[in-house]
Amino acid sequence: MKTLYILRHAKSSWDFNELSDHDRPLNKRGRTDAAIMGQELASRDVNPEIIISSTAVRALSTATLISKELGFNPQDILLRERVYGASKEDLLEVVQEVATEVQTVMLVGHNETISEFANSLSPEPLAAMPTAGVIALEFNCDSWYEISRDNARLLFFDFPKNYE
Numbered sequence: 304m305k306t307l308y309i310l311r312h313a314k315s316s317w318d319f320n321e322l323s324d325h326d327r328p329l330n331k332r333g334r335t336d337a338a339i340m341g342q343e344l345a346s347r348d349v350n351p352e353i354i355i356s357s358t359a360v361r362a363l364s365t366a367t368l369i370s371k372e373l374g375f376n377p378q379d380i381l382l383r384e385r386v387y388g389a390s391k392e393d394l395l396e397v398v399q400e401v402a403t404e405v406q407t408v409m410l411v412g413h414n415e416t417i418s419e420f421a422n423s424l425s426p427e428p429l430a431a432m433p434t435a436g437v438i439a440l441e442f443n444c445d446s447w448y449e450i451s452r453d454n455a456r457l458l459f460f461d462f463p464k465n466y467e
Contacts, residue, residue: 306441308407309417311435312329313368314333324359352405355397357384385397398447430460433463437459
């Protein structure tokens, strides 16, 4: 069995016109929402062996805040430049590169692609992922190369507005 947590980065700030899109930070709500989702994931006993994040500041900040709530060392987050600006096929390749012995992975990326990727794997149709939203899928297979909608089960789809 393989378990994949697909997470959209939290709400980012548009207050810094001098920054590139890649360098935009989280805003206050984003930092709060990421911590809330980290706490909720911890309450579900989510324990990824690997967290893979886009190199964008807002994605890495989201991954860091969530990792701290999960007791995952933020220094161990794997940065993958290709997650930023990726297609859903690129995201699948990033996940397929994970070693077979790893059972649980969290991927932190960007919309629209992250929603498209989740929908390409989910056996149930999903709404677009809101910021800091997370989808958990379990796959009945032995290798990350084998993950597909055909062997997937949706465990949950959760997001910050569920906790307002």
